[in-house]
Amino acid sequence: MVDITPNRGMTPIVKTVAGWVRGITFLFGLYIILFGHITPGGGFAGGVILALVYVLMTLCCGKQKAFEKLPLHWAAELDSVGAIMFLIIAWLGMWSILGGSFFTNYIARWNPGLPYHIFSSGTIPLCNIAIALKVAASLFLIFMLLVTTKVVHGPNE
């Protein structure tokens, strides 16, 4: 469960409750991302909620716990991977169907799916996932770099 050593982070009550809330918040963020084409939300909002889980962990349990779950260099890689995935999904629109253009929704033309269900509206859920990956990684990086790291000058400054 959670590490409730009392001399790092906040009190054990806060850490226990944060441990329960963490899982539910992550699941809620995933729900908003995946159902972004039916209910309000989508990539941006879901990505922000995912990043907030790590902010919660940093505030309650200290930065080592947050870095155990997601090291800094992995977040930078995920950032780039999210953006490149989005571009590849968009670029495939040019080749998939005859006369397609850059952002064509080729999955919807091939297999539309029932409206108001999760497997509908083509490439939009995939784009939501890519954007959420990028936004979550970016916000995690911004928060961690601004709050938990310090500038150390090199020897010749």
Added chain:
Amino acid sequence: MHYALVLMLFMIGLYGVVVKRNLIKIIISLVIMETAINVFIIMIGYRSDGMAPIMQQTMAPEVFVRTSVDPVPQALVLTAIVIGLGVTAMTVSIAMRLYERYGTYDVREIRRLRG
């Protein structure tokens, strides 16, 4: 009438950017200005007694077109909020580095470039 309130919020933000001397207050005034613009964009799409632009399973498209508010400004604001967030993050990190170099947040002290 409501547009006048939004314009006043924008002017408060602009006043803060121009007059205030502390770097952090300038950043907060920038955020107020961008929020005012976002509120203005959403207010443009309003239709009297309209409903939120979420289409439900039992609704016909004609009913949706007739009664909902304009969804385009809401999509624009989503993008504008994220852009504002990016600019704010960058400004804050530059302000932190400035404090660490100059030792003060006062704009009148941070004045090596002149002429």
Added chain:
Amino acid sequence: MQIIPLFVAIPLGAAFFIPMVGRKNPRLSDTLANLVTLALLVMAISVIGKNGVYWMGGWVPRLGIPVGINLVLDGVSVFMLVTITLISFMATLYSIQYMDKFTSKSRFYSLFLLMVTGMIGVSLTGDLFNLYVFLEIASIASYALVAFGCQHEELEASFKYLVLGSVGSSLILFAIAIMYSLTGTLNMAQMSMQLGGGFQPIHLFAIALFIAGFGLKAALIPFHAWLPDAHPSAPAPISAMLSGLVIKTIGIYAMARILLNVIGLTPAISTILLVFGTVSMVIGVLLCMGQDDIKRFLAYSSISQVGYIILGLGLGTRLGIAAALFHLLNHAVFKSLLFLNAGAVEYATGTRDLNKMGGLRDKMPVTSATSMIGSMSIAGVPPFAGFWSKLFIIVACVQAERYGYATWAAGVSVLTLAAYMRLQRRTFFGEPKEAYANAKEVPGFMQVSMLGLAALTIFMGLLWIPQAREVFLTPAAKVLQEGLNYASGILGM
């Protein structure tokens, strides 16, 4: 026409790919970035003379009403594309060796390519909010690049630039919101068809906000306060990009596209542009004559030359607009050349102060020769390219019977000549100072890029010959001058 979205997608993809692979290996990120800018340059040259509209996602207009975002390739877009890709290729060549002194080259190239993406997007787009998004991409990347070295002056200059740039962007977004509420559409072609006619006070408010917002981005005179601090403090290839491209693309080009194609040039707007242009010219050159720092001198001179371009655009005649666009291209080339030279001088001697320099001509032959070529071109000495563009701006003023503006333009040209000759004498001629006895010439790629730009300056004057002009300049001037016919061209395709 399938190539049009690749202009935006390739630098964007490379900007995210380079930090993934190049973090441990700077040479790999050098190679990738230069390949990308070279590919963009080849693609841009291959679309000269073609026109087309590309509707994203296959959302073609239904019943003549646009429902999607479009990318437009017409004369002006091709013109700006060639300018942007050319200067960015030269700047990436230069930064192979210049940026060795800085850490994390992969992040530099990533931000650089994001800036290029933003500028190419602004040139190509046909939708007003898409213009705002690409403008913000380019601006945010340039705020980060100005602060890249994290020294005292760079951070202070970047903060000033950031605050003023954000205010400018907010004004532009405000104006876009007002225009959307008045016309109900965001597509530039359809908006110009809806507007056509007289303006009520609310339209004038939006036009004023546009001029203020884009004036902040282009550094016209009441709005220029960020430029003399931001351009000197940035690393040299970034100063070249900022001064040569960014203020022109997201400032002048976007303002020209909206004011001439969407809103239409009325006599009031024309007078405003003429007055702003003249004031920028005069005050820019007067302020630049007293500077001691090479790059600050060049930055104030940029304000002055931007005034020339706005003067030409404000005239509204075919010759005026063609001369203004030609001056835009020329200024991009020779101002980048001058900034790269200043960077080379700083690389060799470690200082930018004119009082401490002198006699570098024997030790740095390539730099001083190219610097002399650039200075003569910007001052308007025949047969270099700058002479032709300034001459035709003055001729266009006389043709439109605005003799006062023509006299101001000629006077400013004489003052520019005096200022640059003084700069050359203090930097390169005269007695060598002992402190710089071991200043040597800069490394290979930097010389290649400076020589390339100098050769372009010499031969660019040939673009005014009628055969070359028909291919490149005249289509651009025609699109802007015919103003409101832009709309029928787009929606008819």
